[in-house]
Amino acid sequence: MITAVEGVKCYGIKEGKNGLGIVVCKGKVAGVFTKNRFKAAPVIVTQEHVESGEIEGIIVNSGNANAFTGEEGLRNAKKMAELLAKKLNVPIHKIAVASTGVIGVQLDMGWIEGKFEEVFANLGTSREHALSFAKSIMTTDSFPKECVIRADGFTIAGVAKGAGMIAPNMATMLAFIFTDADFEPYELRNMLKKAVDRSFNVTVVDGDTSTNDMVLLIATGKNKVDRTLFEQKLTEICIDLAKMIAKDGEGATKFMEVRVKGAKNDDEAFKAAKAVASSVLVKTAVFGNDPNWGRIIAALGYSGIEVSEKLDLSVEGFKDGKSVGSVDLVKDGKSMMNEDKAREIMKKSDEIVFSIDLKVGDGSGYAFGCDLSYEYVRINSEYTT
Amino acid sequence: MITAVEGVKCYGIKEGKNGLGIVVCKGKVAGVFTKNRFKAAPVIVTQEHVESGEIEGIIVNSGNANAFTGEEGLRNAKKMAELLAKKLNVPIHKIAVASTGVIGVQLDMGWIEGKFEEVFANLGTSREHALSFAKSIMTTDSFPKECVIRADGFTIAGVAKGAGMIAPNMATMLAFIFTDADFEPYELRNMLKKAVDRSFNVTVVDGDTSTNDMVLLIATGKNKVDRTLFEQKLTEICIDLAKMIAKDGEGATKFMEVRVKGAKNDDEAFKAAKAVASSVLVKTAVFGNDPNWGRIIAALGYSGIEVSEKLDLSVEGFKDGKSVGSVDLVKDGKSMMNEDKAREIMKKSDEIVFSIDLKVGDGSGYAFGCDLSYEYVRINSEYTT
Numbered sequence: 047m048i049t050a051v052e053g054v055k056c057y058g059i060k061e062g063k064n065g066l067g068i069v070v071c072k073g074k075v076a077g078v079f080t081k082n083r084f085k086a087a088p089v090i091v092t093q094e095h096v097e098s099g100e101i102e103g104i105i106v107n108s109g110n111a112n113a114f115t116g117e118e119g120l121r122n123a124k125k126m127a128e129l130l131a132k133k134l135n136v137p138i139h140k141i142a143v144a145s146t147g148v149i150g151v152q153l154d155m156g157w158i159e160g161k162f163e164e165v166f167a168n169l170g171t172s173r174e175h176a177l178s179f180a181k182s183i184m185t186t187d188s189f190p191k192e193c194v195i196r197a198d199g200f201t202i203a204g205v206a207k208g209a210g211m212i213a214p215n216m217a218t219m220l221a222f223i224f225t226d227a228d229f230e231p232y233e234l235r236n237m238l239k240k241a242v243d244r245s246f247n248v249t250v251v252d253g254d255t256s257t258n259d260m261v262l263l264i265a266t267g268k269n270k271v272d273r274t275l276f277e278q279k280l281t282e283i284c285i286d287l288a289k290m291i292a293k294d295g296e297g298a299t300k301f302m303e304v305r306v307k308g309a310k311n312d313d314e315a316f317k318a319a320k321a322v323a324s325s326v327l328v329k330t331a332v333f334g335n336d337p338n339w340g341r342i343i344a345a346l347g348y349s350g351i352e353v354s355e356k357l358d359l360s361v362e363g364f365k366d367g368k369s370v371g372s373v374d375l376v377k378d379g380k381s382m383m384n385e386d387k388a389r390e391i392m393k394k395s396d397e398i399v400f401s402i403d404l405k406v407g408d409g410s411g412y413a414f415g416c417d418l419s420y421e422y423v424r425i426n427s428e429y430t431t
Numbered sequence: 432m433i434t435a436v437e438g439v440k441c442y443g444i445k446e447g448k449n450g451l452g453i454v455v456c457k458g459k460v461a462g463v464f465t466k467n468r469f470k471a472a473p474v475i476v477t478q479e480h481v482e483s484g485e486i487e488g489i490i491v492n493s494g495n496a497n498a499f500t501g502e503e504g505l506r507n508a509k510k511m512a513e514l515l516a517k518k519l520n521v522p523i524h525k526i527a528v529a530s531t532g533v534i535g536v537q538l539d540m541g542w543i544e545g546k547f548e549e550v551f552a553n554l555g556t557s558r559e560h561a562l563s564f565a566k567s568i569m570t571t572d573s574f575p576k577e578c579v580i581r582a583d584g585f586t587i588a589g590v591a592k593g594a595g596m597i598a599p600n601m602a603t604m605l606a607f608i609f610t611d612a613d614f615e616p617y618e619l620r621n622m623l624k625k626a627v628d629r630s631f632n633v634t635v636v637d638g639d640t641s642t643n644d645m646v647l648l649i650a651t652g653k654n655k656v657d658r659t660l661f662e663q664k665l666t667e668i669c670i671d672l673a674k675m676i677a678k679d680g681e682g683a684t685k686f687m688e689v690r691v692k693g694a695k696n697d698d699e700a701f702k703a704a705k706a707v708a709s710s711v712l713v714k715t716a717v718f719g720n721d722p723n724w725g726r727i728i729a730a731l732g733y734s735g736i737e738v739s740e741k742l743d744l745s746v747e748g749f750k751d752g753k754s755v756g757s758v759d760l761v762k763d764g765k766s767m768m769n770e771d772k773a774r775e776i777m778k779k780s781d782e783i784v785f786s787i788d789l790k791v792g793d794g795s796g797y798a799f800g801c802d803l804s805y806e807y808v809r810i811n812s813e814y815t816t
Contacts, residue, residue, distance in 0.1 A: 084732030084740070114728045116740055116764055149725025150766050257729050326711065327811055334812025340534025343499045344642050347469030355469070355501055379501055381535050420805050426712055427719025 047176030050194045050203040051224040053266045057168040057175050058182025065108035066161045067182035070169055073264040075101045076234035078242045080259040086113035087123035088143040095139045099231035102140040105130045108183050112145040112153050113257040122153045129162050144220050146185055146258050183207040183220055191290040197279045200227040200271045206287040209294045218256035221287055227276055228267040237277050238263045245284035248316055248413040249292050250324045292414040297421030301397045302332055304413045308404040314351040315411030321349030323415035332398055333417035337388035339375045355379040358403040361388050363395030370394045432561030435579045435588040436609040438651045442553040442560050443567025450493035451546045452567035455554055458649040460486045461619035463627045465644040471498030472508035473528040480524045484616035487525040490515045493568050497530040497538050498642040507538045514547050529605050531570055531643050568592040568605055576675040582664045585612040585656045591672040594679045603641035606672055612661055613652040622662050623648045630669035633701055633798040634677050635709045677799040682806030686782045687717055689798045693789040699736040700796030706734030708800035717783055718802035722773035724760045740764040743788040746773050748780030755779045
């Protein structure tokens with residue numbers, strides 16, 4: 047929970063589809079934002095506020111994305127920031143604001159203003175406070191996503207939401223990461239960008255990049271810490287949160303990890319892994335416990351990377367974190383005729399790992415995803431009705 | 432039917448998942464092939480053969496893609512070509528060979544050789560002969576795809592297969608187009624490339640680009656014809672075949688067309704239209720008759736094109752080719768609150784057209800697709816089991 051970091055106070059409420067959450071925490075800040083050309087109003091506002099390098103609070107609503115809402119949307123996003131800024135007696139640019147939910151509808155500011163006092167009055171530092179915030183930012187998420195890492199001399203804690211519209215370049219994915227480590231904003235930005243590229247940006251649920259994504263990293267600066275160790279732990283926590291999002295993929299019955307080695311370089315390895323994890327045909331095959339490795343080959347082929355016909359491909363299954371077996375599907379480019387064994391392993395598993403050795407070079411990479419089920423179709427065909 | 436073009440003889444059979452089809456037709460030839468890096472053996476062989484500029488026959492099997500099958504696969508593809516070359520008493524490079532089906536399994540050459548005589552002996556020029564060929568190349572297709580256009584002084588006839596693994600850059604999509612017009616191979620190639628870019632390459636079922644795609648254009652050269660008119664009719668027939676493929680998208684209940692105008696240029700318009708037609712979230716919304724236009728906005732935003740917040744967006748529904756109504760969803764960037772009307776129209780329709788005016792420039796374009804249903808998931812999770 048984020049309150050594991052000293053100086054973090056928070057609370058959140060959820061009423062039906064609407065949620066409101068607040069975090070109060072003074073610190074240096076860096077952010078990574080969606081690349082969608084239709085940036086939601088809160089993204090535009092927060093991107094500007096974060097440039098000042100320091101914030102004192104975050105206000106988030108769920109149920110409405112405040113995206114494609116024009117001038118009125120921008121005014122509302124600023125109003126949200128203002129509510130918190132006034133209470134904390136700080137300039138508005140010290141507040142970050144985020145939204146997630148339906149696109150194209152104006153915020154119900156009456157509801158937000160009406161609930162603000164209640165949320166603010168209940169801010170606190172307990173585990174329950176952290177959980178209430180984690181729950182308040184959920185939309186189609188089926189569980190709250192929290193993670194804490196305690197390392198030598200510092201703590202990192204993060205909270206995230208996201209289950210749909212998740213794609214390689216961010217998604218309706220919000221993540222707020224707090225630490226007591228001491229870094230300058232430019233250092234935080236560099237480290238966060240790298241960590242996000244190797245975690246959230248290789249996580250695919252449906253390939254759609256949302257208008258609202260943001261990851262914020264806030265450092266309270268209590269402890270001087272080793273940069274290399276911090277970078278490592280920051281990437282770790284981003285990976286943990288990203289995996290939770292993939293596991294909670296809308297309608298997902300299985301988590302999928304794709305590991306690629308032997309690529310021309312790391313970038314090609316990540317690109318190949320993402321192509322496999324993104325393939326709708328691979329995702330439906332995983333749902334059906336079908337070791338249809340031809341679809342993996344096809345995805346590697348159209349990913350645009352350098353390939354060789356001598357590749358190895360194996361599958362391993364896990365249930366509750368424990369291996370239930372692994373088997374080679376392709377060795378030196380030849381089918382090992384192990385489809386039946388693979389099917390049995392896949393049936394017993396809630397986590398599927400495909401490992402690919404391209405045998406072209408030394409690059410390695412990975413991607414996270416999930417299967418595509420009937421339930422995904424149900425959720426997404428009935429979302430606004 | 433392809434036998435509408437003088438000089439085309441064909442026949443095909445289907446036994447369970449396996450099919451074998453033959454076309455005999457002497458003519459100048461051009462081809463467009465998959466960009467997948469793992470090109471199937473028949474693609475490699477045919478790409479080379481087509482370079483000679485002239486062919487005399489085509490042999491196609493369905494049920495097995497002969498892809499990722501190494502040296503043995505290449506030998507088998509050549510063997511298939513050889514079977515027909517010997518019968519026609521022509522060099523092997525005068526034969527095109529194509530395959531579609533499961534990846535990574537060696538061809539059952541015994542079956543192909545065993546059936547070859549029967550298919551060859553039954554070649555003919557009737558409508559039934561054309562239909563038998565169209566059926567023999569089907570895999571998960573639910574109907575054969577044939578089209579004929581008779582224009583001033585010439586005929587174009589085409590046959591295609593494809594229902595899954597269809598993506599912007601070709602797909603497990605085979606199309607063979609015949610004409611009695613007279614053009615040189617380099618002319619055919621230029622015209623075919625342009626026509627494919629504006630038809631098959633803007634058709635999306637699941638976004639996966641197959642290892643096996645090819646489109647061949649064969650011109651018998653009986654009639655000198657106007658090039659502009661021919662180009663127009665060639666594009667028309669490619670669009671007709673591409674639409675049939677989208678309509679037959681695996682598990683599809685609705686055909687979807689996305690029309691974009693007001694883009695910076697035509698390329699951006701096509702790019703935007705493809706992004707919308709490819710979005711898994713848009714596809715599931717169409718399945719659920721959900722006018723969730725926020726997902727269209729999000730797709731336009733991540734497509735990478737120049738956008739403005741002043742766009743217009745409307746939806747029109749068709750049933751059996753007749754309009755059942757249309758309604759504005761967004762006008763000058765503002766929601767028209769017509770979701771209920773749109774839902775009613777979508778419910779009654781088997782064809783949905785989204786029209787978008789980006790109001791940025793003069794570019795226009797379009798894309799074809801279909802919805803994503805429970806049935807798509809069923810088909811693709813159970814394909815090899």
